[in-house]
Amino acid sequence: MTDSRNIVIIGGGHNGLVCAAYLAKAGRKVTVVEAAAQVGGAAATREFAPGYRASVAHLLYLLDQEINKDLALESNGLSIAASGLDTVALAADGNHLTIGADSVEGAGLSSEDKAAYKEYRRFMSKFAAVIGGLHNQVPPRITYERNDLITLGKLALKVRLLGRDDMREFLRIAGINIHDILKENFDNPLLKGALSMDALLGTFSGPRSNNSVFTALHRMSGNNAGAAGAVSIPAGGMGAVTDALAAAATRAGAEIRTGSPVKQILMDGMQVSGVELTNGEQIAAATVVSNADPRTTIMDLLGARNVEAGFARKINNIRAKGNAAKLHLALDDLPGFKGLSQEQLGQRLVIAPSVEYVELAFNHCKYGEYSAHPVAEITIPSVHDSSLAPDGKHVLSAIVQYAPHELGAGWSEGKDAFMKVVFDLLSAYAPDIREKTVASELLTPQDLESEFRLTGGHWHHGELALDQFLMLRPVPKSAQYRAPVDGLYFCGAGCHPGGGIMGSAGRNAANVILAK
Amino acid sequence: MRTVNFSQHDHYRNAVFPSPFHARQKEHNQLREWSRWSDYLSVPAYWCADMEYFAGRNACGVFDITPMVKHLVTGPDALPYLNRLMTRDVSKIKPGRVGYSVWCNEQGRVIDDGTIFHLEEGVYRICSQEHQIDWFMTNTLGFDVNIVEDTHDVAALAVQGPTSCAILKDMGLQGIEDLTPFGLTYFDFEGTQLMVSRTGYTGDLGYELWIGPDHAERLWDRLFDAGKHRGIKAMGSDALELLRIEAGFILAGVDFLPAMEAVRPSHTRSPFELGLGWLVHFDKGVFNGRRALQEEKEKGSRFHLVKLDIDGNKPANQSFVFTKDEKFAGTVTSAMWSPSAKASIALASLEAPHGKSDSRLELQGHSPLQQ
Amino acid sequence: MTKKYDAIVIGAGHNGLTNGAYLAKAGMKVLMVEKNDFIGGATVSLELYKDDWKYSNCSYVCSLLRPEVYRSLNLAKYGLQIVPYGGSATIAQNGDYIGSYVDPDVARREVARHSHRDADATVRYDRDIMRQCRFIRQFLLRTPPDPTSFKPRDLLEMMYMGKEAMKLGEDLIYDTMRFYTMSISDFLDEYFENPLVKASHSGSGIIGSALGVMSPGTAYVLLHHAMGDVDGSMGAWGFARGGMGAIADAMQGCFTEYGGQTVTGSGVKQIIVKNGRAKGVVLENGDEYFADVVVSNLTLPRTFLECMDPKDLDPGFLKKVRNFKIRGSSGKLNIALDGLPRFTALPEGSELARGDMHLIDSTERLERAYDDWKNGIWSQDPYIDMLIPSLTDPTMTPPGKHFMSVFVQYVPPKVHGKDWTDDQVHQFGQTVINQIEEYAPGFKDLILHVEIRTPRELEDEVGLTAGNIFQGELTMDQLLFNRPLPGFAQYRGPVRGMYMCGSSTSPGGGVMAAPGANAAREILGDLRKTNTVPEGWLDD
16 A cells, blocks of 8 residues: 655645645655645745734744755745844833834934944854854764764854854853853843843743743844844735745646645654544655654554653653744734834834843743733734735734743633733733724633644744753754654754754655655 | 552561561571562571472472562453563463563663463553562553552462472362463462462472462462472572572572663673573564664674572682683672572573573682583 | 962862862862861861751752862862762652662563553653763863864864764664753653653753753653763762762862861952953952962852952953853752651652652743742742752751751842842742651641751852852753853863862863863963873763
């Protein structure tokens, strides 16, 4: 029953599609099976209210430019509505800072801070490039094998090439927390708050949590719009990216079957033999690639009994506590944000007025509570892309933190109350937000989990942290995209180099499969 | 009457507890010496270890094995669960049968060895030396199975030696003579269930008797009553040690270091390295250690366990083994003077490729020995 | 008064004394200068209540002291005796407790009382911690390499470390990478299910640290507390007979016997630098002493921000010193008791009271204690590490009386950003006493005398900047070649002839004596003198 040439990819998220496109380009027979009616997973652009569309992943900052080129995404329909957005750090009193790629402006900002920001961007960009340089690399194992030694040697060389002073600084800060680094460099609370939030979006950590320098660097590790960490908004929402990827994959010969949820991965003895869909249909394949998160893949689709217990335990121990909720508002007009011009509403707006504020917001989620005063990353993509809302209307898309996956009170109880907290928060900055809102959607990590089959509702498919990175991601010895089951591969964000619409995991996995 | 409630707050007042057979052990314990075995008091020797050994070889020796760690495995997935846990094919152990097995971690290193009793269809008991509940529970991920440790709920005696069958028959266990090696069966014992398995740790004819702790003393009495003309003797752990080395059986913590305790991973052993390759069944699907053991089978093992027959009468305990040209070859793990073979014998773990059959090795650099 | 020595060591704490002893042993003429009237720094026993009462005022238990130092300085000869203490108890609010008994079977049953599975998992946990201990111990008496250097010595040391890491084997390397970057809370979650079991293990992950149990990096802090030993029993802790001052006294005995001299009662005002070279010290009382080697056992900020002229230092270097993380997070109560307190949860006369006692039931409760610290206030429900040394060492108190040492976390160096007031110090003490009273009714009535120490007192008295007991946080940015600062991890200061030997340097604090010994080895090497500092013993 096993068709040795066929490759099935479970999940048509961006990594699954990238993987499919590369495999198909190399002449493999590829079938992508996607549970939802459309491809894209959490990147898909969905209608959340009649005439209003948004995608859960709302900003593009990590998409790998080689993938962009290799798969000719532009000719496959991708266009960017706006790029290189500034970050506007909001204060409740209407004061704000405009943070750009190499400068920061705003009232009350000292010249020291302005100069320090330039230096901060310099060294952080440089260090982020070290991390970014690893993205298209299959993580080495730590052995005396020649290939592993070469890869490790190259990594060491990259760090050395930073130069003595920067190398020292890199080795000093890479493992610690953003609070300390910001404190060393800046005075302005608003600036520190906004910069700290960049490190924390999508993670289970506060500014003082070690690892947050690493996550800050990870977020800046893209080479997307000319500057480290620069953000763009695709025309048509993030779904446009995945649609373009799907088009590229299809054009290369891959078959994409939507509305086809996988029930289980099939085994023939010790070898993967295909997948069975929930409708009972079986698709034979000697190679199965899972874009689902590692826990879903092993525990739900393959079954823990088909792997050794030590491996199952490691998979089970992957930390994937989603903390970010997603808010979509349908607005019948642009809201008025205190102190901001209409033009500025097209930028990336950030509510994280100080590092202490963010830390306090984080405290709650440690105990299974949502933040009393959350932090938020807000965009109004319809400013750049009128296709997302009816004429003259707008869409507000925000990541709101912290909202723990395991809410002590339960989300069925807590969701309405949290919605109120979120509106209160937004109203403090945009007093007319309630009256402008005609419809809203709040997706808690629980919702993200059930809607997109993401364990823990975690957009990285597993906490992004030093103990779950590179050769440790998703678990040691399986970081090379190979599960310890013959024929089974991982290609999702649960693998190196993690989430954020990047595509590298999918491409690396394809390379591993093609090298077999 | 349960002798002890092990979970009471004041358990700490005594480091060890009397076994359900304690009162009888005390009567027989002429030497008045006690040792510890897990949570229980145990007897190293009742009157003379050597004579107790001979009782076990020539008549019948009775040894209290209550402290063995026991787990009950039930539930719809009991068999697939055990097959993933154990290196051997557990489906071959039919109801009413017992099988010896080892279990490994994902590096293919032995965590422990023990016996699997297939009590009735889908109900298994695992007996082992070490506590295993953490690992056994870890293994339940993905299985519908129940694991209960019931060590303290079952009292057990090993009844070993050539007259053991006759004694049990005299005790009223009709049909015991039909029980084949590694078989188990049940009897009514004064209104309670007595399980008897034809198993043991001596390599001789022998049985193990399993009963509720409340009936322990009564069982002992009936047994010794039935055996008084057939040379029955209480046997201590020293005698059992002699019997098991002679039989070539390994002991956790002595002949190998359980993988869960080994601070130095290099001190652990695989089933192949313990001479237990026959317990590794690659034709049964996934099991813990499979990948590592497959690789080891292809590339070769680093150690192997050998039985040494040592010239002369020098004791070999704790010795190092060298080759003729004085290269370190390994260590003796268990050793004894075998009263049956009238020879100094030992179990040793040697580094590959030393000690292939018929090779001659030196012990501590002197006494030549022959395998 | 002017005097010339071969070397001057600033600060007669245990590292300074260790350093001085090895230099003196190599034949150097060494002067030890100490600001207090007593030696020992934070390794000290003082009579604070009445004549026949002795306290270990700051550091209070011993485990990390390098056995190599113990033996090579012959500390037993100078009266030092380390006595292991048995037991340890974590007492929960619901009246139950979990005890750590000396006997392995009793210990296992005690955990099993709370979780059968956790009792068994403890074997795996102990094994994994022990593996980490064995790995790190071999590096403690070695100077960290500079990873940016191309010097043969650094390259060789890097290779040595790499080789030792590779010896662990692939699986253990990954375990190690994870262990060093995880939070103790996440780490424990991988082993245990019972909250009290987890709580009983978690305290070591934060003691002395300005991190919470949920902060990544705290698993390492736990290792820092586990890697010591008493008589080869790794992870065990003990009392120094007569209090921790016995350690300093023994070191001082050795130092003096090798000809070392000590001046107490006046601190260093400034390290004298001439033509870019350290030349000696000026004391607060105006005395000047000269030497071509000046070794500071003070914290990094104290050394460079308080005892040196900024003109002698590079501004970039000073900025780094100011950014050095040395945040106080601990306080201490030393209590003289009229009798033994009775903890209602514990059985009467329990041996567990001989060890450290904690009043905590979950990692969450411990994390909340940290939240208070972040907010600039002492923990309202603090974590305490409480011992009654007089149960083990009757020489410390009059018969029937007891000395209780209560280490408290978290205590901020400043309250809401302002200096501590006497009133607040008192309130802090009451917070702790009230908590103990909850678990041991009648405790308050037994109190004869209390000495309350916040970071303010720790800094003022023994010079621990911000009251940080490790002379600097034990986080990745301040460990190994990053400690105290990148590029300055080899015990040499930025000025020629000037060295650092305090716990601010690698491998950090905890009454280990390794920084003092390692610094001595570097100094003797620079002077081309015979090395008197022992190599680390490798554990079998």
